[in-house]
Amino acid sequence: MKSPQVAFSEYLANENLKMTPQRRLILETMLKQGDHVSSEELYARVKKKDPSIGQATVYRTLKLLSDSGLVEPLDFADGVTRYEPSYGKEHHDHLICEKCGKNIEILDAIIEHRQEAIAKEHGFTLNSHKMYLYGICSDCRKE
Amino acid sequence: MKSPQVAFSEYLANENLKMTPQRRLILETMLKQGDHVSSEELYARVKKKDPSIGQATVYRTLKLLSDSGLVEPLDFADGVTRYEPSYGKEHHDHLICEKCGKNIEILDAIIEHRQEAIAKEHGFTLNSHKMYLYGICSDCRKE
DNA sequence: GTCGTTTTGACATTGAATTTCGTTGATACC
DNA sequence: GGTATCAACGAAATTCAATGTCAAAACGAC
Ligand SMILES: [Mn+2]
Ligand SMILES: [Mn+2]
Ligand SMILES: [Zn+2]
Ligand SMILES: [Zn+2]
Numbered sequence: 325m326k327s328p329q330v331a332f333s334e335y336l337a338n339e340n341l342k343m344t345p346q347r348r349l350i351l352e353t354m355l356k357q358g359d360h361v362s363s364e365e366l367y368a369r370v371k372k373k374d375p376s377i378g379q380a381t382v383y384r385t386l387k388l389l390s391d392s393g394l395v396e397p398l399d400f401a402d403g404v405t406r407y408e409p410s411y412g413k414e415h416h417d418h419l420i421c422e423k424c425g426k427n428i429e430i431l432d433a434i435i436e437h438r439q440e441a442i443a444k445e446h447g448f449t450l451n452s453h454k455m456y457l458y459g460i461c462s463d464c465r466k467e
Numbered sequence: 468m469k470s471p472q473v474a475f476s477e478y479l480a481n482e483n484l485k486m487t488p489q490r491r492l493i494l495e496t497m498l499k500q501g502d503h504v505s506s507e508e509l510y511a512r513v514k515k516k517d518p519s520i521g522q523a524t525v526y527r528t529l530k531l532l533s534d535s536g537l538v539e540p541l542d543f544a545d546g547v548t549r550y551e552p553s554y555g556k557e558h559h560d561h562l563i564c565e566k567c568g569k570n571i572e573i574l575d576a577i578i579e580h581r582q583e584a585i586a587k588e589h590g591f592t593l594n595s596h597k598m599y600l601y602g603i604c605s606d607c608r609k610e
Numbered sequence: 611g612t613c614g615t616t617t618t619g620a621c622a623t624t625g626a627a628t629t630t631c632g633t634t635g636a637t638a639c640c
Numbered sequence: 641g642g643t644a645t646c647a648a649c650g651a652a653a654t655t656c657a658a659t660g661t662c663a664a665a666a667c668g669a670c
Contacts, residue, residue: 378650380649380651381649401542419591430589435578442600448571448600449603451565451601453601455598457591458597459586489618506658546657
């Protein structure tokens with residue numbers, strides 16, 4: 325399997341776009357950062373390495389990373405779009421505590437299978453899905 | 468089962484809020500309109516009946532209707548929050564064509580059951596969930 | 611009627627995300 | 641080397657849904 329960096333370079337080349345130091349740094353930071361980062365949060369982190377970078381570039385690059393499938397946009401309903409590295413990673417959904425924000429990654433074969441079946445029943449080819457479960461975790465329930 | 472109008476009045480009374488002509492009209496229009504309306508769209512429709520109404524009132528009333536459980540906010544990822552009447556209606560999720568926007572309401576007992584089970588496995592009490600399936604419908608695939 | 615509270619509509623403000631625009635920087639060709 | 645071309649950049653302006661502010665109006669209690 326190609327490295328994310330190579331996959332991104334190939335995507336850019338394919339779209340007649342260029343790999344740049346900024347794009348490289350943003351991808352690098354995103355991969356290190358791990359999960360569920362907002363554009364603002366990523367911008368702050370990137371700025372430490374390269375204070376001259378603009379936040380429009382971070383927004384623009386996150387869009388490129390989404391389009392290329394390297395990164396997945398998430399909607400935890402907290403007012404900002406968050407992202408997680410998705411290249412080479414198994415798909416998963418999220419179980420979120422509405423009180424403390426705790427976020428558990430879940431994957432259920434039965435659900436995934438039913439989603440495909442439902443789409444097929446209605447004549448759809450399924451491209452993607454979003455599923456978020458919202459509740460209260462055991463820690464928060466104790467209080 | 469109470470009518471939505473009565474249920475809303477009772478909710479308002481319970482919260483020490485008042486039923487007003489504007490709130491009545493907005494609820495009435497929402498119920499007639501049916502499914503998947505944005506606040507702007509609803510505002511346009513309401514304005515025809517009462518041109519003096521302000522759109523802040525529509526936003527405010529939609530919030531009340533959400534809080535009271537009469538209406539459900541939806542996120543079809545098109546940049547605006549949409550709403551549908553939910554009082555007395557069975558919960559459902561959505562299967563959306565990414566090309567033509569066709570929107571099919573779905574409900575799968577197996578999925579709903581698994582969602583509960585997953586939450587329980589992780590010690591969560593499940594409050595709600597969002598599930599959207601995105602794909603291409605058969606009509607759009609023909610072209 | 612008066613008083614006190616809630617609601618309203620007009621308007622201003624917020625904040626994430628996008629767009630604009632002049633400059634920078636890489637690549638290609640000579 | 642020089643220079644023409646064009647994508648990409650950073651700063652700032654703009655967009656747009658949604659929320660907040662505020663003075664006036666409506667309502668209810670008395
Ligand atoms: Mn995740
Ligand atoms: Mn629906
Ligand atoms: Zn919690
Ligand atoms: Zn379609």
